[in-house]
Amino acid sequence: MVQLDIILAAIGLLSCANTMFYYIFVAVRAKWNQHCHRSACKPIFWSLLGVSLVLAVGTATALWVLCFPFWHPVSGFICVAKFNLLLEQSRGADPQNGVTQLGCGHSSLSPMSTAASCATALAMPKVALLFLARDALPHQELWKAWLGSAASLVNTQCLQGGPCHNFGSHSWQHLQELCGNSEQNSSRSVLEQQNMFSVYVHNWPNSTAFDSDSVFHNQEVSQRVETQWGHHSLAEASRRLLRAALQDPLNQRFVLISEDSIPLYPPATIYQQLMLEDKSRINACKLMFWRRQMNRYQKHPGFREEGITPDMWRKHWQWFALVRKHAQVVADDKTVINVFAKHCYTFQEGNTERECFSDEHYISTLLAVHGLDHETDCLGVTMHADWAHKNGSHPRSYTPEQITPGLINSLRLPLHGCNYDAAIDSSNRVFKHIDTIAERDCIGEPQPPVQSLGYQCPLFARKFPLETVSTALDLFLEQESHGVLLLNQW
Numbered sequence: 001m002v003q004l005d006i007i008l009a010a011i012g013l014l015s016c017a018n019t020m021f022y023y024i025f026v027a028v029r030a031k032w033n034q035h036c037h038r039s040a041c042k043p044i045f046w047s048l049l050g051v052s053l054v055l056a057v058g059t060a061t062a063l064w065v066l067c068f069p070f071w072h073p074v075s076g077f078i079c080v081a082k083f084n085l086l087l088e089q090s091r092g093a094d095p096q097n098g099v100t101q102l103g104c105g106h107s108s109l110s111p112m113s114t115a116a117s118c119a120t121a122l123a124m125p126k127v128a129l130l131f132l133a134r135d136a137l138p139h140q141e142l143w144k145a146w147l148g149s150a151a152s153l154v155n156t157q158c159l160q161g162g163p164c165h166n167f168g169s170h171s172w173q174h175l176q177e178l179c180g181n182s183e184q185n186s187s188r189s190v191l192e193q194q195n196m197f198s199v200y201v202h203n204w205p206n207s208t209a210f211d212s213d214s215v216f217h218n219q220e221v222s223q224r225v226e227t228q229w230g231h232h233s234l235a236e237a238s239r240r241l242l243r244a245a246l247q248d249p250l251n252q253r254f255v256l257i258s259e260d261s262i263p264l265y266p267p268a269t270i271y272q273q274l275m276l277e278d279k280s281r282i283n284a285c286k287l288m289f290w291r292r293q294m295n296r297y298q299k300h301p302g303f304r305e306e307g308i309t310p311d312m313w314r315k316h317w318q319w320f321a322l323v324r325k326h327a328q329v330v331a332d333d334k335t336v337i338n339v340f341a342k343h344c345y346t347f348q349e350g351n352t353e354r355e356c357f358s359d360e361h362y363i364s365t366l367l368a369v370h371g372l373d374h375e376t377d378c379l380g381v382t383m384h385a386d387w388a389h390k391n392g393s394h395p396r397s398y399t400p401e402q403i404t405p406g407l408i409n410s411l412r413l414p415l416h417g418c419n420y421d422a423a424i425d426s427s428n429r430v431f432k433h434i435d436t437i438a439e440r441d442c443i444g445e446p447q448p449p450v451q452s453l454g455y456q457c458p459l460f461a462r463k464f465p466l467e468t469v470s471t472a473l474d475l476f477l478e479q480e481s482h483g484v485l486l487l488n489q490w
Helices: 004-034 038-070 079-090 120-122 139-149 170-179 233-245 268-275 294-298 326-330 337-343 357-370 405-411 420-430 441-443 465-478
Strands: 126-132 153-155 197-202 251-258 321-323 347-349 352-354 431-432
Touching: 004 038, 004 326, 126 233, 126 268, 139 465, 170 357, 197 233, 197 321, 233 251, 233 337, 233 357, 251 268, 251 326, 268 420, 321 326, 326 357, 337 357, 420 431
Parallel strands: 126 197, 126 251
Antiparallel strands: 153 431, 251 321, 347 352
16 A cells, blocks of 8 residues: 555645745745846746746645545535545554454353343343434434334354354244244344344433334433533533433443434445444544634633643534544543533633533543544444534535435435445345344355444434424335335345
8 A cells, every 4th residue: 555644744835835846936026026136037927827828826726635535515524534544554554453353342241042142142232322302302202213214133253153053943943032933022122123223312301202102112212411502511412421321331332322313324334334433433633733723722711721632622513423432431531521511611702702512622622631533434424414504503404395315325425435336235144133044144254344434424314303303204104105215134
């Protein structure tokens, strides 16, 4: 692989040279206008102008060719962040570590013969979906259908070894009773049949938004806080969600989801992607100062006084996907969270509003303080939001008329290397209902490598407000007629 640091250095030199020639050009032109005879200075003038233009075009072309695949219409110009990842790869640190298999846990959990659930028996790690809401979740039925399509799906790679070697035996029959369509399982709720996902909700205290038929019933975390937009309470609510989800040792990925979000892929595809990734989907990398919004740090001097140095300051999108190690760091923190509670607030300075939002700075700064910033993906593109057509301080809200298969496919960002068809096909091969697995599937020929989407590919999207509920649900339930796959089928 070409050393990208050499390429970046060359681009930097081109940029510097272009700047130098520009100033020489300006100086020569000024001198020409004052003292120089036109016929004598004209060749020098045009030569410098030509060199400056060539360098400018060369630099722009190089940046375009290298950065175009990583241009994101929502999060802006993330080329620098992507270069950070590619530089790590060029030095041998692949962010996905060359993973082609989705592993499962082992001895720390119950033996298969005594396991109380399918996920425990197979030691399948789970993705904790952390819903941050004010009251009810408008797309409850959509999420119920989505999670329902994942009910009782198992990772066939978890069956390789012991379970597959015992195909047809008493142990296999016990596994079918735990994981399959047994009479016991048919009476269980959608969430009780989940092997891949667990669900946690933080809404306002004393909210009674979910009735007994809701998939979110009794999934609220305890000791909730009343959240406000732009307020430190959002960071505290995220911490409470993480602490609740960390109580389950099977939860290995932790995804924060907004109340007006919808998934962009079937459950197995999102699960597969998150389990393939060994970095957290949050931008805790030390990018250029404008990408970290250092003005917020400088206007709140309390951070420096409390030991948060400029090198530690970070900026990330609110919606993240953390690995368990990082989730534990956030849940255990007692120091940095107090610094943000005291010093991260918005105030008026003359005619200017000085902003600071804990939900956009706290977690990434905390990881940087602990020296874990290199373990994040530098992008943080878990959630798609259309900031190109924003409404004030909020991204665009979609209307029912805009919700089409074409919109869903465009939000998957296929032009940025997100091969969603290959990823969906791959997950369909790996994740199956145990009642449909034949012996030849279990111990047959090795499957092709698992297809990854990449860190630059969003997995969820917002904002889909209350008036879009019916249209979005129809798109999911009638996916075959609409030609877009959003639910797993078996």
